[in-house]
Every structure is written in C-alpha cells, then in structure tokens.
Amino acid sequence: MDILFKNARVITMDEATSYLENAYVAVSGRKIEYVGTCRPEKTPKREIDARGKVIMPGIVNTHTHIPMTLFRGLSDDCELQVWLTQYIWPAEDKLTSDRVRLASELAIAEMLRSGTTSFSDSYFFVDAIADAVKSSGIRANLSRSIVGSGEEYEEMASVSEMKELYKNYHMFDDGRIKVDASIHAEYTSETECRIKTAAFARENGLVLQIHTSETKKEHNDCIEKYGRTPTAQFEKEGLFDGVTPLLAHCCHITEDDMEIIRNRGGSVAHCPYSNLKLASGVAPVPAMMKKGVNVTLATDGVASNNNTDMFEEIKLFATLHKGICGDPTAIGALKALRAATLNGAAAQGRSNLGRIKKGFEADMIMLDFDRPHLIPCHNTISNVVYSANGSDVVMTMVGGKILYEDGEFKTIDIERVKSLLA
Amino acid sequence: MDILFKNARVITMDEATSYLENAYVAVSGRKIEYVGTCRPEKTPKREIDARGKVIMPGIVNTHTHIPMTLFRGLSDDCELQVWLTQYIWPAEDKLTSDRVRLASELAIAEMLRSGTTSFSDSYFFVDAIADAVKSSGIRANLSRSIVGSGEEYEEMASVSEMKELYKNYHMFDDGRIKVDASIHAEYTSETECRIKTAAFARENGLVLQIHTSETKKEHNDCIEKYGRTPTAQFEKEGLFDGVTPLLAHCCHITEDDMEIIRNRGGSVAHCPYSNLKLASGVAPVPAMMKKGVNVTLATDGVASNNNTDMFEEIKLFATLHKGICGDPTAIGALKALRAATLNGAAAQGRSNLGRIKKGFEADMIMLDFDRPHLIPCHNTISNVVYSANGSDVVMTMVGGKILYEDGEFKTIDIERVKSLLA
Structure with a gap:
C-alpha cells in the first residue's frame, strides 16, 4: 500500500454509497485498493490526514x-x-x-x-x-x-x-x-x-x-x-x-x-x-x-x-x-x-475511471473544506457543487501519483513556464 | 501617508484612466491620497510591493x-x-x-x-x-x-x-x-x-x-x-x-x-x-x-x-x-x-466610493496575478472578469484599514467562529 488517506469525507460517486464520513482511502500503484470506514490492516508508505478535507474523483x-x-x-x-x-x-x-x-x-x-x-x-x-x-x-x-x-x-x-x-x-x-x-x-x-x-x-x-x-x-x-x-x-x-x-x-x-x-x-x-x-x-x-x-x-x-x-x-x-x-x-x-x-x-472510453472504488484508477482530488465559504457544511455534495471553486483543491492525484499538493507542482517547473509566458 | 502600494497594476474605474501600470497608490487615513505613476514625495508608514498584483476598487x-x-x-x-x-x-x-x-x-x-x-x-x-x-x-x-x-x-x-x-x-x-x-x-x-x-x-x-x-x-x-x-x-x-x-x-x-x-x-x-x-x-x-x-x-x-x-x-x-x-x-x-x-x-448612496481616485474612500482589494489561471495577461480587466475568482484576493482594505491580508483576518477571530459553526 502506497498511500492511505484517513479521516476523510469521501464522495465516491458509487451508486450504492455516494458519500462516506470518517473514511479511509488506500492507493496501491495506479489503483484504488480500498475505500471504507474500517482502517485497512496493511501499513502504508505514506499516511495523509484528510481531516477537514473532502476526497472525490478527479x-x-x-x-x-x-x-x-x-x-x-x-x-x-x-x-x-x-x-x-x-x-x-x-x-x-x-x-x-x-x-x-x-x-x-x-x-x-x-x-x-x-x-x-x-x-x-x-x-x-x-x-x-x-x-x-x-x-x-x-x-x-x-x-x-x-x-x-x-x-x-x-x-x-x-x-x-x-x-x-x-x-x-x-x-x-x-x-x-x-x-x-x-x-x-x-x-x-x-x-x-x-x-x-x-x-x-x-x-x-x-x-x-x-x-x-x-x-x-x-x-x-x-x-x-x-x-x-x-x-x-x-x-x-x-x-x-x-x-x-x-x-x-x-x-x-x-x-x-x-x-x-x-x-x-x-x-x-x-x-x-x-x-x-x-x-x-x-x-x-x-x-x-x-x-x-x-x-x-x-x-x-x-x-x-x-x-x-x-x-x-x-x-x-x-x-x-x-x-x-x-x-x-x-x-x-x-x-x-x-x-x-x-x-x-x-x-473518454475509460470504464474504470470516475469513482472512488476498489480497482478503479486512483485519480482523486482533495478539497480543503476548512474555509469560510464552505462552512457550515450541511451537505458535502452541495458545497462542492454550489460553493467551492478550483482554488479549494489542495491535492491532485492521477494514476496513484500525486501531481499537485499544497501549491506545489511535482512534475512541472511552473516558475520556468511562468517566466517564459507571463 | 499611511500606506503606499508600489509597482501595481491598477484598475481605477475612472473614466479617463481605467487602467495604470507600474503605478503607486497612497492611502492616508480613510482616503486615497494619490494614484499615479510618479512616486509621491512623502514617506509612508508602510510600503507594500504590489508587483505581480492587481489593485482595484473593493x-x-x-x-x-x-x-x-x-x-x-x-x-x-x-x-x-x-x-x-x-x-x-x-x-x-x-x-x-x-x-x-x-x-x-x-x-x-x-x-x-x-x-x-x-x-x-x-x-x-x-x-x-x-x-x-x-x-x-x-x-x-x-x-x-x-x-x-x-x-x-x-x-x-x-x-x-x-x-x-x-x-x-x-x-x-x-x-x-x-x-x-x-x-x-x-x-x-x-x-x-x-x-x-x-x-x-x-x-x-x-x-x-x-x-x-x-x-x-x-x-x-x-x-x-x-x-x-x-x-x-x-x-x-x-x-x-x-x-x-x-x-x-x-x-x-x-x-x-x-x-x-x-x-x-x-x-x-x-x-x-x-x-x-x-x-x-x-x-x-x-x-x-x-x-x-x-x-x-x-x-x-x-x-x-x-x-x-x-x-x-x-x-x-x-x-x-x-x-x-x-x-x-x-x-x-x-x-x-x-x-x-x-x-x-x-x-448605496455613496458617491465617493467605487474608484481608485484621490479623495475617494480607500476601499480596495489586491489580487495575486502570479497564478496559472491568470497567465498570460493580455488584458488585466479581462482576466479579472473572466479568469479570476474570489480566492485570488490577497488583501482587502476598507476605509484605509487592511481587514484581510494573505489569509489572515485582522478583525475577526475566524477560528472561534468556525469552531462554533462548522
């Protein structure tokens, strides 16, 4: 297990359980290995505390x-x-x-x-x-x-x-x-x-x-x-x-x-x-x-x-x-x-994408919900749709790799790009 | 002079000069004392470098x-x-x-x-x-x-x-x-x-x-x-x-x-x-x-x-x-x-509000334009209207007082409010 998110509010987009609280999401390699409210037994390489955050499909x-x-x-x-x-x-x-x-x-x-x-x-x-x-x-x-x-x-x-x-x-x-x-x-x-x-x-x-x-x-x-x-x-x-x-x-x-x-x-x-x-x-x-x-x-x-x-x-x-x-x-x-x-x-012809579900591609994002415009949170999906904006995203993962986290791009030299285009 | 912003792009909303580059905006007390491209002579109590930022009326x-x-x-x-x-x-x-x-x-x-x-x-x-x-x-x-x-x-x-x-x-x-x-x-x-x-x-x-x-x-x-x-x-x-x-x-x-x-x-x-x-x-x-x-x-x-x-x-x-x-x-x-x-x-019946202009109320905001979604900037007003969102605001001033700056509220105990309402 590579990454384990804990204490997360998760919008799964899964028909049965579209929303979970205090949940765990585990990622191994490119895929989602587990999503649910019980802690998985394996020890992850990295553990991320998602308290106050919302995890949803990219x-x-x-x-x-x-x-x-x-x-x-x-x-x-x-x-x-x-x-x-x-x-x-x-x-x-x-x-x-x-x-x-x-x-x-x-x-x-x-x-x-x-x-x-x-x-x-x-x-x-x-x-x-x-x-x-x-x-x-x-x-x-x-x-x-x-x-x-x-x-x-x-x-x-x-x-x-x-x-x-x-x-x-x-x-x-x-x-x-x-x-x-x-x-x-x-x-x-x-x-x-x-x-x-x-x-x-x-x-x-x-x-x-x-x-x-x-x-x-x-x-x-x-x-x-x-x-x-x-x-x-x-x-x-x-x-x-x-x-x-x-x-x-x-x-x-x-x-x-x-x-x-x-x-x-x-x-x-x-x-x-x-x-x-x-x-x-x-x-x-x-x-x-x-x-x-x-x-x-x-x-x-x-x-x-x-x-x-x-x-x-x-x-x-x-x-x-x-x-x-x-x-x-x-x-x-x-x-x-x-x-x-x-x-x-x-x-896009991608049948294993778009859900937080075991076996699906680990394309996920995390939103910081500890912001004035996302409080109170009577309904997480409502706040995501009607109150949030893209700047609330604090983590973006594609195929199990974190590509953006807390303002930092892992694969793009943004300062170089900006200096050449600004 | 209380605050001097320098190196700013300024949307004045003034009919004659709706936009200035490399400009200064000076604030004294509640009011805007100066806006223009020459540095005012007086020494300000605080100087803020607005390079890469846009200043506009609140x-x-x-x-x-x-x-x-x-x-x-x-x-x-x-x-x-x-x-x-x-x-x-x-x-x-x-x-x-x-x-x-x-x-x-x-x-x-x-x-x-x-x-x-x-x-x-x-x-x-x-x-x-x-x-x-x-x-x-x-x-x-x-x-x-x-x-x-x-x-x-x-x-x-x-x-x-x-x-x-x-x-x-x-x-x-x-x-x-x-x-x-x-x-x-x-x-x-x-x-x-x-x-x-x-x-x-x-x-x-x-x-x-x-x-x-x-x-x-x-x-x-x-x-x-x-x-x-x-x-x-x-x-x-x-x-x-x-x-x-x-x-x-x-x-x-x-x-x-x-x-x-x-x-x-x-x-x-x-x-x-x-x-x-x-x-x-x-x-x-x-x-x-x-x-x-x-x-x-x-x-x-x-x-x-x-x-x-x-x-x-x-x-x-x-x-x-x-x-x-x-x-x-x-x-x-x-x-x-x-x-x-x-x-x-x-x-609102406020005739001296809504412009960055000498004598007007110093209600202004500063947006950080050094962000991917605001680059390039062919037209500052276009980027403010069509590309920016409220999260790009990094400074908010009302009547000459900075009330919000870089994530910090100067007059509101936001953690207390959140803890009681979240």
Whole structure:
C-alpha cells in the first residue's frame, strides 16, 4: 500500500454509497485498493490526514484546446467572426511547437491546480501537447483535428500527424494517454474527409470528437446544404457505425439528433460558459438527459472561457438549466457532479475511471473544506457543487501519483513556464 | 501617508484612466491620497510591493441576507415553496441573536476574503448584524425588512427595530454603516405598510430596498390584484417620491417599469446566480442598461447561491446575457466590473466610493496575478472578469484599514467562529 488517506469525507460517486464520513482511502500503484470506514490492516508508505478535507474523483474535462491558453483574454466581447479572423487565427498562425509545449505545460498546471485529472483535446502541434502530457503525468485523450475536403487525404499533413500521434502515444503508460480521432466540424470538412477520418477511428477503436451544432448558423447552414442537421448528416454518412462519438457543444441539436447520439452510445461535451460567452446559446441539456444521452462537462479552450476551472462549469451547469427551464429540480447537485466525473470518463472510453472504488484508477482530488465559504457544511455534495471553486483543491492525484499538493507542482517547473509566458 | 502600494497594476474605474501600470497608490487615513505613476514625495508608514498584483476598487454586493450563511447547502434543487416552507422558514424560526451574530461574522469573513468591501442587507436580528459589521470594519447599508398590513404599524416590533437600527447605527463611523429602509416585497405587504415605510425613508433620506418581480408568479399575481406590475404599483402609491429605490432581482420587469426606476434615480440589484438556482429566470439586464437604469450586482443570500463570491456573479453577468441575447457584445468586461463597483456604490448612496481616485474612500482589494489561471495577461480587466475568482484576493482594505491580508483576518477571530459553526 502506497498511500492511505484517513479521516476523510469521501464522495465516491458509487451508486450504492455516494458519500462516506470518517473514511479511509488506500492507493496501491495506479489503483484504488480500498475505500471504507474500517482502517485497512496493511501499513502504508505514506499516511495523509484528510481531516477537514473532502476526497472525490478527479474531474474530467471532455472538450478543450489546451494551447489556446496562450490566448487568454486576447479578445473578448466581440462577434465570432471578428474573434476568429482578427484575433485567434492570426495568433494561431504565429504558433510554434515550442510555444505550444510551454502553453500545454501551463494549461496542465492550471488544470491540476483546479482538480482536473483527465481531459479530451483536439488541436494541432499535437506532438508538443502529447509530450507535455507525457511528462506531466496527467491523463488525456488527445486528437489531431482534421479539416478539409478529403481529396488526397493520405497526403495531408494533418492526417500524417493524426497517424503519428496514434502510433507514438495511443495507450501510452498503461492507457494514461489515449488517442482519439477528430473531425473539426461539419462546416470545415467535406463528406469524404469525414468518412476517412471515421474509418481511422473505426479501425483502431478510437473515440471520434466533432464540434457539432455549436452555433445556430452552422446548424442551419448544414440543413440548407444537406437537408438535415449535422448530427443526422454524420449518421447518414455512416460515421458512427462502430464508432463512439463525442460531440462538443450541441447547442442546437434536435430531439432526433439526441436519439442518434444515444443509440450510438455517444456523448455530448457540454461547455456552458463558452457557449454563453461566444453567444452560441444554451444547449438543451435537460432534454438530452431525458433521452438518455451521456452528458459530460467541459471548459472549451481558454480563449472563450477564460479559464479551465471545471468547478465553474459544474455550478453553472447545475443552475443555468434551472433558470432556463423554470424548473429548480432540472439538474440536481449529484447529477452535475456525475457529469463532471463518471460521465466524462465514459466519454473518454475509460470504464474504470470516475469513482472512488476498489480497482478503479486512483485519480482523486482533495478539497480543503476548512474555509469560510464552505462552512457550515450541511451537505458535502452541495458545497462542492454550489460553493467551492478550483482554488479549494489542495491535492491532485492521477494514476496513484500525486501531481499537485499544497501549491506545489511535482512534475512541472511552473516558475520556468511562468517566466517564459507571463 | 499611511500606506503606499508600489509597482501595481491598477484598475481605477475612472473614466479617463481605467487602467495604470507600474503605478503607486497612497492611502492616508480613510482616503486615497494619490494614484499615479510618479512616486509621491512623502514617506509612508508602510510600503507594500504590489508587483505581480492587481489593485482595484473593493466589490459592492447590493443585495444579500448575511445570516442566511447558516443555511448554506441546507436545501437545494427543490421548488421555491418547498424550499421556503420545509427548510428556510423552520430554520429561521430557530434563529437567535447569538447565532445571527456568529453567522454575520462568518459571512463578513467570507466577503472580505473574496474581495467584497461593502454590502446591502435586509433581514431581522439587525442589531446582531450591525454589531458584527461594526466590529469587523466592513462597510454596509443595513436594513430591517418590513412585512405586514400596516395596521397598528407603530406597534410592530419590526418597525421599532428599524427605528432603533436607524438611531443607533445610521452614519456610524463616518458613514461606514448606513441604514436603509426595506419593504420585503409587494406580496408580503399591503399598501399602508409600504407607504409608512417609504415615509420613514423619505423623512430620513434613506435608500429603500424592495424585492421586486423576482418570480413570474409574484409579478403576475400583482397585476391580477392591482392591474399593474409591482414597480408600477409602488410608483402609484407614491413610494418613490423623494426616495431612491434599490429593487432586488427585477427578473420580470417591463420596459415601463425600467423607465420608472430610471426616472426615480433608482437601482436594480441583479442576482444572476440566485435567479438561475431558484429558477426565477433571467432579468432583462441589457434592456435595463439601454434604458439607463443603474444596474448593480449581488449574490442574494447564501441559501440560494451558495456563496458570496462576487467574482462568480461578475463572470456570469458578463457571459449570461451574451448567451441569452445571442449577442457577444451585450455586456463587456469593463461594464461588468463597473456594475460590481461604481454602480453598487451609487445604489448605496455613496458617491465617493467605487474608484481608485484621490479623495475617494480607500476601499480596495489586491489580487495575486502570479497564478496559472491568470497567465498570460493580455488584458488585466479581462482576466479579472473572466479568469479570476474570489480566492485570488490577497488583501482587502476598507476605509484605509487592511481587514484581510494573505489569509489572515485582522478583525475577526475566524477560528472561534468556525469552531462554533462548522
């Protein structure tokens, strides 16, 4: 036994016992060895007193573009086209592999500090991103975003990069890194390109990420072009045959779209803050959940958020839809927390992640509850969802390794990163 | 000169120079003596190096009920009537003056820690609240909330308490504490009660707080009862003649209501998180601002939020209305920050508050920007609004006195409060 946490309040996310008090959590190697209220007999290498703390599964952020951390606050409060053409694209044109490597380290530090232990990404310069993920110890599903017509598909640099990424990193470190396939979006690709990218996902058993129905315009333009919604078009093209989709945003999907996603065992990466900030709208999440779609939570890139604090998304998720639907029971605290942990893990194709449970991956975080805004604590799950923020995280563990503890990063030279980027 | 901050990035909120770099801010007594980029000649008693920090005006929270901090997480995710009748009212029935005093200290600690330097409150056990405000050093507009028919008005305990509060605390400590009048709401009072309470405000030059059109039901019931909206009914009753109203929520007010509020020089306390969480709706804030209404920000009580971190309200304010209106330019970052500072100060009837400017009250906060989620900093105001949270505050000053610094409360025995309430 490597580490034993004692005196902990534990949110297990396990159906039977979602919450334990005065509990022990034991970690051996990469896995959780024990969780319960009796002290295990074995002597641990390290014992951590979690009195006044809350232990819960690490957060899973299912849609982001971590190098965009470089563009934090570069441009806000403007039209999407202005944002893209005048600010983001010119800035992306100047990116280099070195800058992306640094930005990725900064982004990972920010995520670890605020309790995210696994994330799903799509971008370019993926080798630099993967290298930062590899050395930092965080868990991730990485993908090279593909755009284009699909003519001369095999000659495209992006396709080579996707394949290289797969070859070099898929299932690295016992699956800590997985590689996904990624079609950027319907409006930035053509059918042939999508079919070929989906085929790559199918052949290799990869999750397929796609930006879907993010804006009303994108959604309506697709209907005009093909006579059907993006999701229905993807289904028609056979993209989802034997492929599990992870569709980002889905602000404007229909009930029929929801049924397609559910029937394909797919997931939606709901990005409430990004959707509000870019004025994309409010995704019909209560309807998706009613239909049985696996709804997960995400920050999107920092350029449209402008941070990766998943506690902000959890609180907004649990309140926004109440206000929009006029129903205070729309999404309860436990459901919100499940979306940010278990559901996210499922969307990444990780069935042994997202619970504090024997045999599960030891991805856990510890929150300091001895702070004014977390007192009193009538209900721990409520305080986590509605009162806490990412800065309350004091310990972040991935695969049994503590990567962040009491302000200190164990695998990232944060002062070097800051000095080069601040 | 008492304190000199140097090397600071300063958000002044001053029209001419909203942002300064490498600046000095000097404080003498209660007031700001200097702000600018040249070092003042006088020698300060204390010099604080603000390198890597951002100094901005303290946040003003214009609508809360601080003793409700006791009910944090007591009940969430249920219908308003269930929330009130099964949880909140029974819990309020058990309140004592001692508990309210303690809860107030906890709430003030939470506010100071997250950058709030002034707040507007309405509740009962006001003597205990005022005593906590007095000893803590925070700034506040306090009121005893009045409900009832207004018959035998002078014999009501609440009216005596309002008058006692006024006598004992109005303009205490050079105006640090001001007393407001408060009508709880249209649906919990009758015309006579409202007219008499407004008269008390008029005679004494007090702000008049009222919960207004928070829920659709309340708004529509009033129309059914009187043939007009709550705001129009208040206007008809003459409540606002010579009285400045501060109307909380206003989720369902009409354009005509907005004109009444503007013409009376009144303010709206917009509580975006509480309105979403209780499923009250989304207040038509962009329309209010277009009409020239003074829109301010607030958390409401912790039972419906569930914290008093105004940075969460600022971010939600600046993003929610973009998403609802489908307009990414709806509310810019600087406007959001102005609502939380200058506009709030104006709603409290405090004309020399809310700016870092010579002669203004020295209510300021300092944020540590040397943190992963605040790097890079292309735009300081953007990072404050969209990336920061209340935990980034490392110094809070009210009226020239530092009340919170680097985790330490100068006027509150936080360990005692926690031990009695945790």
